[in-house]
Amino acid sequence: MTKRQIVIVGGGFSGTMLAIQLLRKGDANLAITLIEPRAQLAEGVAYSTQDPAHRINVPAAKMQLSESEKGDFDRWYRQQPAFLQDSAALWQDGSVYPQRRQFAAYLREKLAHALNGATATFRHVQDYAQAYQLGQLFTQQGLRIPVDQLVLAISHPAPLKPAVFQALSTDSNVIHNPWQDESLYTLENNAEVAIIGTGLTMADVIASLVRQGHRGPIHAISRRGQLPRANLSGHYDDYSLIPATPLPTTVRGWLKLIRENVSVAARHQRPWQLVLDDVRRQAQTIWQQLSLVEQRRFYRHLRPWWDVHRYRIAPQVAAVLGECLASGQLQINAGRLMSAQHISGKLALTLRQRQGGSKTLLVDKVIVTTGPAHQQLIASQPLLIDLAAQARITADPLGVGIAVNAHSQALSPTGTAHDDLFVVGPAARGRFGELMGLPQVAEHAEFIANQLLAIPIDTLRERCPRESN
Incomplete structure (x- = not known):
């Protein structure tokens, strides 16, 4: 056991990207184990869709x-047979928007190259992590895997069932998780459908x-009836926010500055998307x-508005939504769902x-x-439940993930950092804020790789001795 043993739990984009960075930066004294129950790495929720x-x-x-x-x-994809087989991927401005599974295939190829x-x-290891x-x-499956440093790459728990559907949790007419429920693909073409939520997943379903x-x-x-906006079509130079002195320290101040920049950009025939990209x-x-x-x-007031402007959809999908809206097939309802009940075989x-x-x-x-x-992340996985019971992790103050310090080390409920976690x-x-878009998550993975390798292995083993094998 002379090698540094780094174990990553979760083999979606974050975990696979971290493994790639560690392989690029590590030496012969490093052993990496990635725990992921899927047979294929790099998929996760987003890139596993077929x-x-x-x-x-x-x-x-991008x-x-x-x-x-x-x-x-982009260069890799244009050389793949999938590019020639998917004419819809090429948009009118020359950009390509591949099917998501293609990005997972690309990432696996990058992993193989790093190896x-x-x-x-x-x-x-194709298995589920249970305890640490x-x-x-x-x-x-009963394996005991030695660990010097453990990295949690678990990000997306299952959707929370809306309260009005709790009594209908086993009803076949309610699809609670379209990512896993195959009945979406056997739906009768004339069925009248209600979709709860109007974000990115709704766009995928439609x-x-x-x-x-x-x-x-x-x-x-x-609640608000807001749809995700379409991505830009065409090619533009980057926009840089007009500097403010002093910089805003409040959400209201930043909102005002962004709106001012959107107005300035519009006067120069530049779309608002460029302003949001610089933000x-x-x-x-x-x-x-x-x-x-x-x-x-x-989070209380602005997040829904940020999400629909920041997390935009491919123009192909935007075109589908636009056609459905124009024909009247798709109706947007802004409001609060109060009840759901069976009436004459319908909901x-x-x-x-x-x-x-x-x-x-x-x-x-x-x-x-x-x-x-x-907000249910820690309760969604046995390993996270176990770590919380040991007071090694806790929810962050905003309730959107796990509390960490500036090094992305997990914090206990009392604020103690763990340099092995x-x-x-x-x-x-x-x-860290913006950690949903791919470039930011990739940068974060590289940051974590540097943090992991910077900690002397002797320090870790003095604090957490392992049983001999």
């Missing part, structure tokens, strides 16, 4: 793993339904300069409308697309 209607949300040229690899995925040039060792004690990780030839009415329901590039710095009070204010949904009054929809099927229940990816966004 539906050809599900495309990456930004041009392939899906970069590092600044030095800018445009690499070929590495002196460190790597293995994928005395420098060892215990798996569902793209899937339209691809299948669905002709029935679709009712999308959310995104600075988002981690902006976020960490805000007080906890201001961060909470953002009756009663809404309190945002603009006042109530409305009842009678539908054949309900699809819940409210997204991962990040790290969090990579979106679960650390309470501290």
